[in-house]
Amino acid sequence: MSDAAPGPAHLAGPTPDTVLRDADRARGPVLAADGTPLKRSLNRALRAQKLRALGLIAPLLLFVVVTFIAPIADMLFRSVENEIVGQTLPRTVVALDETWDGQGAPDEEVYRALAADLMVASELKNHTRLGSRLNYETTGMSSLFRRSGRDVDDIGEVYADQFIDLDAAWEEPATWVALMADPGWDERQAAWHERRDAAEAERAAAETVEELRALAFTEREPRFRVSDMAQEELPRTARIYAQFAQVIQTENADSPTEEEPWNIVYQALYEDLSAARGRNYEGREGALLDAARDAVGSFETQPVKAFFLEEIDEEWGDPRVWGTISAFSSPYTAGYFLSSIDMQLTPQGIEPQPEDQQIYGLLFKRTMVMSMTIMFACIALGYPIAYLLSNLPVRTSNLLMILVLLPFWTSLLVRTSAWKVLLQQQGVINDTLVWLGLVADGNRLELINNQTGTIIAMTHILLPFMILPLYSVMKTIPPQYVRAARSLGATPWTAFRRVYFPQSVPGIGAGCILVFILAIGYYITPELVGGTTGTFVSNRIAYHISSSLNWGLAAALGSILLAFVLVLYYLYDRIVGIDNVSLG
Amino acid sequence: MRLNGFWMTGTAALALVAAGAGAQEDQAPESPVAGQPMVDALTIVSWGGAYQESQLKAYVEPYVEANPELEVTWDESSAEAVAGMRAQSEADNITWDLVDVTAADAMRLCDEGLAMEVDINEIAAPAPDGTEAEEDFGEDMLVSDCFIPQIAYSYTFGYRTDVEDWGGESPSEICDVFDLEAFPGRRSLEKRPHNNMEWALMCDGVPQDEIYETLETDEGQDRALAKLDTIKDETVWWTAGADTPQLLADGEVVMGSTYNGRLFSLIAEQDQPVEMMWDAQAYDLDGWVIPEGLDEATLNRVKDFLWFATDTQRLADQAKYISYGPARDSSAPLVGQHAELGIDMAPHMPTNPENAQNAYVQNFEWWADYRDDLDAKFQAWLAQ
Structure with missing residues (x-):
């Protein structure tokens, strides 16, 4: 046959294709029975079909997205998320960024911002949460924030006392509301108050759970509004008072009309007045304000910085504390990922962890090496079994198959505990060896609580995942091929190596992927039999999820593990080809 | 240290107890939420095993007997309580009503705002002699504002x-x-x-x-x-x-x-x-915390249960089933014998003076x- 066989286009006469094309050109598009072009009509029919197919898998798709992909994505997102610092200390972070040069303690301005932030945070009980977060990075932050939260409401007390000494009216919540509130708010608040009292009275008479729930008074107090006048004339005070009112209303479900303001509000008022602001204030309680303005000149003062260092904790003067806050102030951080490769983010940049705290590099390496070992052990043990199973008569092989599957159906914990009984020093295997005289009584083998234990137990547990794909692939290899090779003069070894083995490779590939991926994520078995040298990185992930609560670090470790699997999968695809993987 | 003083009353007092216990029983005043509407289901998180059994015997069963409409569900998740409560709070779906945790976990839960701060005198009944709960537990026990102590273990x-x-x-x-x-x-x-x-x-x-x-x-x-x-x-x-x-x-x-x-x-x-x-x-302590964010009807039930379960007699009863020291001073002299073995429990308590010498x-x-x-x-x- 000639290579240059001419295609239909080269033929002189008409072909079915050209005839159709010509007809098309002559008569326009082919039309369906209802007159629409056939192409469009076909597309529409196909689209409907596709939608129907999509509709059929939609429940499953939705289920997988909602219960699997979304939670995992959310969890992995935590590995970089770090909004808590900026959200809890918004003013401090800004002030620190603007004024601190990284040396020594920051200026008064920063401490003032910190006082306001901490006051709010301690009311919302966020400060201890932030302390726990920062304690992952710098030891001692947890108790520093806890202690500071206890004392922060004393900041500015000296001013509050002096204002109240001046005139007891300063102690009254009503004075402050009169001074600060937008007049319209007053009226709305009073109306709301009446409605609430009526509802409460009704609720107190509730007798059943349903009644109690139905009568819940959910209408919130009208949101506090600072008057324009106060905003203009007493800017510092207005800002912090508005914050106070908001916290009181939303968190404590209380009202600024009933709560004395925080001490730092008095301090802000002192600052406003001593900076000669508020002269043009025209509103309620103006006289009180004028009297205070005349008096503040002789007030005893107390810088916030001094209060922090002397009364709360001298650690607030430590640049290490400020460096940590500053380094972790952005809403996203590489800190967790750095921690998971034994590095740390410090104010000076990225540095390795102290040597005696480096652990993750070792664990990742160990996880990989041991998972590989387990995988190869599974091939070595599983291949002959699968071969035997696939070549025995069906009745016998079914019986043996049950033996393979039996441990598969037994609880993982039971199997692992059984290995404990077998492997421990006073266990069955050691006892037998001592009885046989193979091992001296004082020199029993250490088979558990180390790497050996993990490898033995996990090889056993993961063996079915190797045998099953191997078996189903081997089942499909026709015995004639090996027979043919033998009859053509191959030795049994050559026949196996050149004919049988290559056909079983897809099964090995599938088994390897299954076993390896399951192995690197295992944690119960290594936890129970691995002792100190046979544990995996997944054990640390479990620890950080359930004990240390450092979910960010757990997520970072998990992401790295996931990336490892994907890279290995990619490499496998490049080298072996994923099409060659077969589960049967 | 005050813990050492728990058992100073000694065996002599214990001998009296057998006679005295009956008279003292059920003298605690009614709980402050008694009569208010409350839910009929309670999910209690505990440790499982012998410890949970001791709670069941000492106060859950007696409480259910007195409130037959109540259905108690146990969740043996105390070991992961902090992670669990954080997850529930983030998902805004609180399914636990009362959680048994160690003192250290209670502190963390309180720190994270996941457990409710309580006034111990409103939650726990006064001792039979009228001593306020706060004093009866003592500050060694009340390590956190959210913590309602039950036992001291070691x-x-x-x-x-x-x-x-x-x-x-x-x-x-x-x-x-x-x-x-x-x-x-x-x-x-x-x-x-x-x-x-x-x-x-x-x-x-x-x-x-x-x-x-x-x-x-x-x-x-x-x-x-x-x-x-x-x-x-x-x-x-x-x-x-x-x-x-x-x-x-x-x-x-x-x-x-x-x-x-x-x-x-x-x-x-x-x-x-x-x-x-x-x-x-x-020494370590174990006790209850109430998750933050329960609705009022559930909270009423939890409070009503806690009032009963943390009173002097109930904590003393618990020591019949497990060798952990009751957290109340007033419970110590009421501790008797093991419920099945009939042996005196006092020498097996971590707070027994002889055991506590170097604690x-x-x-x-x-x-x-x-x-x-x-x-x-x-x-x-x-x-x-």
């Missing part, structure tokens, strides 16, 4: 009594754990730095009141790890409280640390050749600060 050592290599001697003090010459054989210690670091320093010559100060420094931490190094090769590290009893029973280890209640059940209930070594036992209390706040750092160090040391 981490302590048990050892096998049939070890031939020991030449008839038996370990009597904490440093014997580190003495491989006099007491050869394998030990089991918990796979976390808590207590192990303290014990190591104690046996390295640091006075008890300077331990945490010493542990704050790098040198102090290295010193503790160096001491642990001397027995590292002979140590099995446990993660579950049941590990040490099992290892002791199997003869895998000759001595090991665990919760004193587990050892009690190994010795008294299972009759194994094991004895307690109380020296340098580390110490874990510094929870200190650990809250140093846990992350020391744990990284400890795990790296273990992995070497």
